[in-house]
Amino acid sequence: MHEAPDRAPGDGGAPDGGAPPVGEVDREQLPLSTRDALALDAAKLAHGRGLSQQRIAEALHVSRPQVSKLLTTARAKGFVRTLVLDPRESDRALTHGLRERFGLSDVRLVVPAGRGPSDLDQALGHGAAEMLDAAGAMEGATLAVWWSSAVRSTLESALGRLRVRPGALVVLGGQDRPGGPDPAFEAFAGRTAVPVHRAPAPTVHASLAAQIAREEQADARGHEALVHGAGVLLFGAAPADPLALTCPGLLTDAERAQIRERSVGRICGRFLDPDGRIVAPTLSQRTSGPTLTALRRTGRTVLVAGGAEQLGAIRAALARRYANHLVTDLATARRLMTDDD
Template sequence: MYSTDGEDASDNRAGADSRFPPDLMYAAARLYYLEEANQAEVARRIGTSRATVSRLLSEARRQGIVRIEVVLPEMEQTDDLAAQVAAELGLQRVHLSQTSASGHTGRVLAPALSEALESVGLTAGDVLLVSSGRTVYEAAQFDLPRLPGVLVAPTVGGQDEPEAWYQTNEITRAVAVKIGGRPTFLYAPALPGPDLYASLLDDPSIRRVLELWVSAKCVMVGIGAPPLTRQSLPAFVPTDAASLRMAVADICSRFYDRHGKPVSFPGSDRLMATGLDMLERIPYGIAVAVGAEKVAGIIAGAQAGYFNRLVTDPETAALLLSAAEQQATG
């Protein structure tokens, strides 16, 4: 039994050092989580107070002595669920993460995204396009397959955007580093003024990126939630535009409705971004998206042919399957 000289001594030690002895945390955690003792019983057996036991358990979780994983109930085998979603949405393949991506999007989705990229068969000289967006940005922070010599280019301008996940050049750089590829950057705002737009089209470095859009073998895109429900949007998007009320999602800052039809807004004809029609012609389109708010956009984008592969988690896959079945029957 551990002697703590009563609650006051333990509390003073915790307050002064903010850390408990590892063996004390381990003992409390083992009794509570593995032997299913309640906190009062744990306190009695290690010779401390119930309040201190509560703090011991919290600190054990914080330091990783205790690791808690919340796993979705297995409705069916993951492969079967992926195959069903692919069939319902008309996709070539669906790649599912092992657990829900809620709260740890990049870490959870990166293995499935790596699998999707490897399946495409990119080789040196092939072009991989990368979009902006929080999900793509977070996934790019983790390990991706080595694809040496692959050219990586952004699908949209945005060097003047404050949020990191709208800085497409930086996402391009991160992806290129992870895969061992060669980055090419688009030094242009996403929505330039009329005069600047005309001059940008004549710039050799801009034209080089536009040519890569046409010759790309693969594109990796995020799918944005309905614009008027989002807390974060690129600075150039006019949130007061009435047309955006019809939009269920965007890909590469190109908005579309629930039928997959493009939704324009004032100035969208000047967007420095890959067009939806271009996306349809790229051989491999990998969409990366999770969450109930993305379901309508994923379904509409898949049916419109803006991508042919999907990386998501089992929870979103189940929602997609249910929504697609309801759509088919109603």
């Protein structure tokens, strides 16, 4: 575990108009007090140069107990951050193998700290936020997202941390719920000042005619234009459970049977077979959001998903090149390289 003092005024601070995240520096309070400046000097000597507290005391002309207090101040003020480097997440042979096998431009591996679904989502979200931040291509671009619990965690992990921020966030679908859109979108907008454009239509329509009529309306056409201009498309995966749809009552008996018999999972509302082909095409036709063909035409598509339940959908999506970037957990990554069933 490595601790390092902040280097630049713009690194990961709170957005304009918002309070800084807990443990982070509020750059609006600069210039620093004399004690804060001394605490920063002590932190740099301790964590940047590895000096003992005695040597720091001699360099700063203070007592050794004062050095301890200064280092405590540096942590409390958010001048020092903790970075955990997990060597399991840097398996070059595995990431290279995944890139070669599935034609991926980039792979980010994560290892959850716990064993629950929320632990996995948090790890995936943190990894995806780091990937987006490191990509550089997102500066001022439109980020399009299809809701999943991992995508939600990505937005939460990115709150106030992204150095390179999108110009807009476009919600594609999958977030239909009785209480309205997931609050994570509004929280992201509030903390980053990035405008959020929510999907104007439900994910699944009662008929193809109803979908066509809805997509002809002005707000839907405007939303579609934003989607076409997106530089990055972020989406998750889900098991092949028709009851997990936000509107399972709109499925026909034939569609349910096809899903149960042939599907291994779904992405962007589309159910896939093991080869990544559409299952229940009549349902897909009535589903809003990007088509699978459109996914292959998008410049940067990021699939953030992991776990045994999503393995089939992940493999199918990668086999058909629906994503060119992958964020997944180590166990899933290993199975993607070894499982063929």
